[in-house]
Amino acid sequence: MDWFYQFPSMDDNALRNLKKVIDETFRGFTRNYGDLIEGFFAPLQHFLIASERFMTKTPWPIITLLILAIAWGATRSIRIAAGCLVTLLLIGYFDMWDDTMRTISMIFVCTILSIAIGLPIGILMSRSDRVQRVVNPVLDVMQTMPSFVYLIPVVMLLGIGKVPGLIAVVIYAIPPMIRLTNLGIRLVDKDVLEAADAFGADNRQKLFKVQLPLALPTIMAGINQTIMMALAMVVIASMIGVQGLGQPVLKAIANQYFTLGIFNGLAIVGIAIMFDRVSQAYGERLQKHREVVHG
Template sequence: MTQGFPDLWDARGFGRWLDAAFNGIVARWGETLEWLFMPVLRLLLLIERGLQALPWWVVLVALCALAWAASRSWRMVVLVAVLTVAIGLLGVWTDAMATVALMVMATVLSVLAGIPAGIVLSRSDRLRAAALPVLDIMQTMPIFVYLIPFVMLFGPGKIPALLATIVFAIPPVIRLTDLGIRQVDEGVVEASRAFGGSTRQQLFTVQIPLALPSIMAGINQTTMMALSMVVIASMIGAGGLGYQVLQGIQRLEVSRGLFAGLGIVFLAIIFDRLAQAWGRRMQANLHRGG
């Protein structure tokens, strides 16, 4: 007979209380939260429809222009062009644009919230010590767990997918912003202070510029994590390439899943290379400026 772990507390009872408490939150605040996030949903739909309405060659030219601006390398431009055309040839262009819209929106919101949060953590060791375990949980918690509370609050759709993606993708940019600012040479900060620089001036003219390589690495990781989460979140009604993968599983269509999977891979390569190139370029400009 197998002896189980002793019942030191009523886990099932606590689970029932937690479910009841969250159901109460949904009943009381669900409609209010939906109303508050309606502008976000409208903006997301506007971006998605705008990308899907653009001719494919406009998107191609825009991505190639970004690649050139970031890298000044024709090799990078050719790589981005080939991968972009390949997405169209796979027949998943419309779904890819929906995935890009959700990924870009999640990444932008994660960066807008994550960089200030990282700056705040860099100012306080005590706050950082309290926040790091939370960030660890956010990164290690199984991805599908994030979907449950957001689906309960908003129902299946793009908003729960977006919020779950932000929660999953935001820790790297917070961590690396905090780390980058903490690693700035204290002597440089002291010199800025000696010349009469205020705390804000020190932050924006010394600490953030010197921390840019670390911050850009965090943005790159956040972008990749947002893309990976968007695919899973698409399975709760967000659409995009993730839905095509799900359809391939449900219908046992290897080609559908393969083409959508390759589209995801190509998007990941494109945005990863763009983010890395921008990071290297900003770091090079910083060194030249110094």
């Protein structure tokens, strides 16, 4: 009756050998192709370093004015712009400016990369049910896999540093971008597409002049969720050398520094609220514009 109480499993030796073969195969792959993969990601490293240098070396009044200009241009809301100003001033006052700028530069590069990769995949999914059936299970795995697990293959391939952390953050954060791009394009009114066909628009013109503009509010929601998930990954990515607000939090956990952890955690929350309010308000403005055009 042991089989009734204990689930039958693979023999211990066979399981150990299987794990050993998989681990050795992956190590062999990293030894043979690690340098090639690092060279492939070298431009990404240069972009990330340039972004971080700009954010940390530019005087804080200029960065503050730039962020406020972006917030105002996207939202046209004095309340949101004032909230951004207060958040930035508090971050600077509590001596977290440099770490915050490093985190913002990481989120910026991560968002650009997620849009560059996620938008074309979302478009392909919207055009083909077969592609959607293939990609959806992959996205399900990416969204449910524990975030720590992403660090293992990335570190084995690229070691410790900014780029491995960035790749791990992108893998964790990109699924909403892909899903909501696909959803936004699929929700475009069929009557509008029929009207475009009647005017002789080809597939390229329909995509860039009809589907993407009408799907933009939904795509903006995807960008918003990507930013939020990237910020949630900041502390975990600091374990493999990503500089920013995550490293003081990690140090606070290791050394039981309560105030250090709370202050930097609140700074992450402040950035998250800034990004969230600005991107949501911009998405709402796009939605109202679309309703006016169709009204």
